[in-house]
Amino acid sequence: MTGAMMLAAVLAGPGDIQVRRVPVPSIGQKDALIRVACTGICGSDLSGFKYNAYNRPGDVMGHEFVGHVERVGASVEGIALGDRVTGYSAQFCGKCSWCVRKQWHLCPDLFSHYTGYGESGAFAEFTAIRGARLNRNVFLVPASLGDEAATLVEPVGVYARADAAFSVGEAESVLIVGGGVIGQIAAQALTRRERHTTVVLTEPSAERREVASRIPGIAAVLDPRQDTFPQQADAVIGRSRRHFGSTGMADMVLETSGSGAGLRQAIDLVRPGGTVVCIGVGGETADISTSELVHKELRIVGCMGTNFPAGLQALVEHTVDASALITHRFALSDIEGAFATLLRGEGVKAVISVT
Ligand SMILES: [Zn+2]
Ligand SMILES: [Zn+2]
Incomplete structure (x- = not known):
């Protein structure tokens, strides 16, 4: 396919994405070329678009894709032309402290050598998977x-990874800060378990609260901007005296909003000895006092990366209901409209139809 061209959404600069004709990615002996069917827009794509946070001009973003195998290199095994697949390219350095420990997601090369970050992304008719292995x-x-x-495999895997790392499902009560796609996935997965967990979600957007409030078994969906929010939160997660003052009593908080206000809310409402797992990114900060940290014995931990097999399994087993999460669909030619919609805080998940 040397010399063939395709349509792709190319990041031209902050807030500027243009659908252009660009060369189809070339593939080597170990690679696979995928004809993209559709691709979800991730929160990190929004940051990439708005601030070029993870991306540079010229990048084709998009990493939450499904498509059909169009070509495979001579040494690729187990993958046939026409197979419907999802996946990723990731070329880690193999030498850094984290690669040596198999903590690949911490390799400094990650954001320059991953699908949609340095490597060809999937807001395009074709994307390449380097070193393709079934x-x-x-x-x-x-x-x-x-x-x-199937475009949700990667984000569902983000929650699955946090769950496995921090035993989220073992908590008696989980406060989910933020009703974006990761927050909704967490709420669905936690309420569908046999083990009972009190699940509370907080989200300023009425549309996202409405989506969350349809999840069977969710204890409460609250608007943190309401004057009565503190009382409403106390009514479901409890409040107790602590060494100095009082505290919310959530066993665990998942901070998925990436906002400073969200992190502050998490610190206020987690119980002494509890854990705040930060999954959302946004570059904002929150004030926290050293006394608060010590006297509540807080564990505030970051969690990034995904687990594709776990994400795929959760979707196949209906632990997560994708149809409730995909609220918007756009053609590749209208990707700018898709980004604008999500940046206005509308919807939960938008999917770009490519072919
Ligand atoms: Zn993603
Ligand atoms: Zn490395």
């Missing part, structure tokens, strides 16, 4: 899972 970075999508649902 069940390692290429995953067959079963027929029972539709294309749009």
Whole structure:
């Protein structure tokens, strides 16, 4: 396919994305070329678009894709032309402190050598998977899972990874700060477990609260901007005396909003000895006193990266209902409209139909 051209959304600068004709990515012996069907817009794509946070001008973003195998290199095994797949390219340095410990997601090369970050992304007709290996970075999508649902494998895997790392599902009460896609996924997964967990979600957007309030078994969906929010939160997660003053009593808080106000809310409402797991990014800060940290014995931990097999399994087993999460659909030609919609805080998940 040397010399072939395709349509792709190219990041031209902060807030500027343009659909252009660009060369189809070339593939080597170990690579696979995927004809993209559709691609979800991730929160990190929004930061990439608005501030070029993770991206540089010229990048083709998009990493939450599903598509069909168009070509494979001579040494790729187990992947056939036409297979419907999701996956990623990731070329880590293999030498840094974190690669040596197999903590690949902490490799300094991650954001220059991953699908949609340095490597060809999937807001395009084709994307390449470098070093394609079945069940390692290429995953067959079963027929029972539709294309749009399959774009959620990566974000569902983000929650699955946090759950596995911090035993979120073992907590008696979980406060989810933020009703974006990760917050909604967490709320769905936690309320569908056999083990009972009191799940409370807070979100300023009425539209996102409405989506969360339809989750069976969710204890409360609250607007943190309401004057009565503190009383409403106390009514579901409890409040107790602590060494000095009082505290919310959530066992665990998942901070998915990436906002400073969200992190502050998490610190206020987690119980002494509890854990705040930060998953959302946004570059904002929150004030915290050293006394508060010590006297509440807080654990505030960051969590990034995903687990594709776990994400795929959760969707196939209906632990997560994709149809409730995808609120907007756009054609590749209208990707600018898609970004504008999400940046206005509308919807939960938008999917770009490519072919
Ligand atoms: Zn993502
Ligand atoms: Zn490395």
